[in-house]
Amino acid sequence: xxxxxxxxxxxxxxxxxxxxxxxxxxxxxxxxxxxxxxxxxxxxxxxxxxxxxxxxxxxxxxxxxxxxxxxxxxxxxxxxxxxxxxxxxxxxxxxxxxxxxxxxxxxxxxxxxxxxxxxxxxxxxxxxxxxxxxxxxxxxxxxxxxxxxxxxxxxxxxxxxxxxxxxxxxxxxxxxxxxxxxxxxxxxxxxxxxxxxxxxxxxxxxxxxxxxxxxxxxxxxxxxxxxxxxxxxxxxxxxxxxxxxxxxxxxxxxxxxxxxxxxxxxxxxxxxxxxxxxxxxxxxxxxxxxxxxxxxxxxxxxxxxxxxxxxxxxxxxxxxx
Amino acid sequence: xxxxxxxxxxxxxxxxxxxxxxxxxxxxxxxxxxxxxxxxxxxxxxxxxxxxxxxxxxxxxxxxxxxxxxxxxxxxxxxxxxxxxxxxxxxxxxxxxxxxxxxxxxxxxxxxxxxxxxxxxxxxxxxxxxxxxxxxxxxxxxxxxxxxxxxxxxxxxxxxxxxxxxxxxxxxxxxxxxxxxxxxxxxxxxxxxxxxxxxxxxxxxxxxxxxxxxxxxxxxxxxxxxxxxxxxxxxxxxxxxxxxxxxxxxxxxxxxxxxxxxxxxxxxxxxxxxxxxxxxxxxxxxxxxxxxxxxxxxxxxxxxxxxxxxxxxxxxxxxxx
Numbered sequence: 001x002x003x004x005x006x007x008x009x010x011x012x013x014x015x016x017x018x019x020x021x022x023x024x025x026x027x028x029x030x031x032x033x034x035x036x037x038x039x040x041x042x043x044x045x046x047x048x049x050x051x052x053x054x055x056x057x058x059x060x061x062x063x064x065x066x067x068x069x070x071x072x073x074x075x076x077x078x079x080x081x082x083x084x085x086x087x088x089x090x091x092x093x094x095x096x097x098x099x100x101x102x103x104x105x106x107x108x109x110x111x112x113x114x115x116x117x118x119x120x121x122x123x124x125x126x127x128x129x130x131x132x133x134x135x136x137x138x139x140x141x142x143x144x145x146x147x148x149x150x151x152x153x154x155x156x157x158x159x160x161x162x163x164x165x166x167x168x169x170x171x172x173x174x175x176x177x178x179x180x181x182x183x184x185x186x187x188x189x190x191x192x193x194x195x196x197x198x199x200x201x202x203x204x205x206x207x208x209x210x211x212x213x214x215x216x217x218x219x220x221x222x223x224x225x226x227x228x229x230x231x232x233x234x235x236x237x238x239x240x241x242x243x244x245x246x247x248x249x250x251x252x253x254x255x256x257x258x259x260x261x262x263x264x265x266x267x268x269x270x271x272x273x274x275x276x277x278x279x280x281x282x283x284x285x286x287x288x289x290x291x292x293x294x295x296x297x298x299x300x301x302x303x304x305x306x307x308x309x310x311x312x313x314x315x316x317x318x319x320x321x
Numbered sequence: 322x323x324x325x326x327x328x329x330x331x332x333x334x335x336x337x338x339x340x341x342x343x344x345x346x347x348x349x350x351x352x353x354x355x356x357x358x359x360x361x362x363x364x365x366x367x368x369x370x371x372x373x374x375x376x377x378x379x380x381x382x383x384x385x386x387x388x389x390x391x392x393x394x395x396x397x398x399x400x401x402x403x404x405x406x407x408x409x410x411x412x413x414x415x416x417x418x419x420x421x422x423x424x425x426x427x428x429x430x431x432x433x434x435x436x437x438x439x440x441x442x443x444x445x446x447x448x449x450x451x452x453x454x455x456x457x458x459x460x461x462x463x464x465x466x467x468x469x470x471x472x473x474x475x476x477x478x479x480x481x482x483x484x485x486x487x488x489x490x491x492x493x494x495x496x497x498x499x500x501x502x503x504x505x506x507x508x509x510x511x512x513x514x515x516x517x518x519x520x521x522x523x524x525x526x527x528x529x530x531x532x533x534x535x536x537x538x539x540x541x542x543x544x545x546x547x548x549x550x551x552x553x554x555x556x557x558x559x560x561x562x563x564x565x566x567x568x569x570x571x572x573x574x575x576x577x578x579x580x581x582x583x584x585x586x587x588x589x590x591x592x593x594x595x596x597x598x599x600x601x602x603x604x605x606x607x608x609x610x611x612x613x614x615x616x617x618x619x620x621x622x623x624x625x626x627x628x629x630x631x632x633x634x635x636x637x638x639x640x641x642x
Binding site: 004019023024025026027028029030031033034036037038039040041042043044045046047048049070071073074076080082083084085086114115116117118119120121122124126128130131133135138140141142204205206217221 | 325340344345346347348349350351352354355357358359360361362363364365366367368369370391392394395397401403404405406407435436437438439440441442443445447449451452454456459461462463525526527538542
């Protein structure tokens, strides 16, 4: 099987919304008049973002999910994506399972594969995703204002907990491990919540490298600081309600610096609390208020008495040893 | 230096046309009302598309040029691109030179870097590029009709000649080698010609894997066949006019199956010959009529007497051993 058969067999489906799908020099997209196009791209590399023995169905899901999560953080509606694949060899069962995981998620979000590229090489996957958002309504990192509430969606830290368990650093009961692994392998992008927060949230980001590290980008671009209530951590870790009770140090590491969460962290004025709650309810997404934006730069983690806690952990950086 | 410093130092410039540039979860593009968006993506991997010791400035040029060439083949006007980089290490002089080559070409085509991703890993570069084209005016692979002329832009085979010389298969005079290497390293995407051919060409493709292999895609999608005059080969190889006169077998291999040419192959009715010539002249791009589209499927290479030549060569396939 050659490059073009591979594309035809696994990655070509009839064009839906786009005027022209896979198989020409370019794909063609017809954005709705007046809409802005939100674009994001993510490169996943074996050994960095996933292990060689990863389940290909899971990998197909995850590499699209991380891109959908970027659209969610902008409040954009998914439209289409391109897929570049570097493959060490043509392994048909692997490709079939990868395509199955990819398209199952793509179909749920009505997001169409419109083009791509394949080559030999060390396994790497690049997806570029396109979404639509009305002009001026994209959620940006730069809009947080002093006094705003700080919110997160869903739960945090479970993906990292699964990683720590797989490294043998933590021992977990079977069902807690299974739930944590599902969080690591199959993140659920918060697309509906992001769209529901248009006009309500003042800033948003998706939590991929760890909450505090990602929040720092929001604070920097908004020119503000934040306080975060450390005692929300136990409640944010899903494994916590399943009976897993780590020591505070590990708990904080997991929840505040875990990474791979693909939840949204966002800000909104206190006057919009009810609307934030309604956005969560209407999209069946839990939302938790975890702190506040302040004028003083920097990010302070506060204990129940309002005392600042020392922070030793930091967000993920692909080039930090 | 970490991931975010790297992006800030080498790949962040003020947003120009786009409402929002590098540094948020998504970039935002505002397509002109009514225009279609042409999208293409290419993944270049060390050891496959370039060697480890490639000049990074050249690599920066080339990885954008191959994407611009896809826009050219659709007749689209370049707008913006995203860049994903997997880097084995942070090498600042390398990054500075790569960015210089990349942005020099991007600026010439007014094509803005709007977002991207960086990670550690074996060196790989993925660019996704966006261009604009009026609805219905994109040049597709599917529009060739029996009776159409078959044209190519520029010269063919010199990039492959440089490759063969670097492998020690061919000995070349110094200046012929230098010119051929320049063709291999710094292809010139035919963007202006592609745009000038809107409404004139019936089909187009960019020649990246070898003329006959790429033409086969046009023929397949158009449901037609073609004849190509083999005696045009000597004239199409730039090194030919510099005094390099290979045996016919090598000449045909270079010109018809060379690869890495990044010229346009396109079709147009004979009634439009003057307009094709004018499109070439107005964009300072040589255009050569090399054959005809016929109803019978298949691609026949004809000698000066109209007799079919045997073809042993084939287009490049990344998964063919």
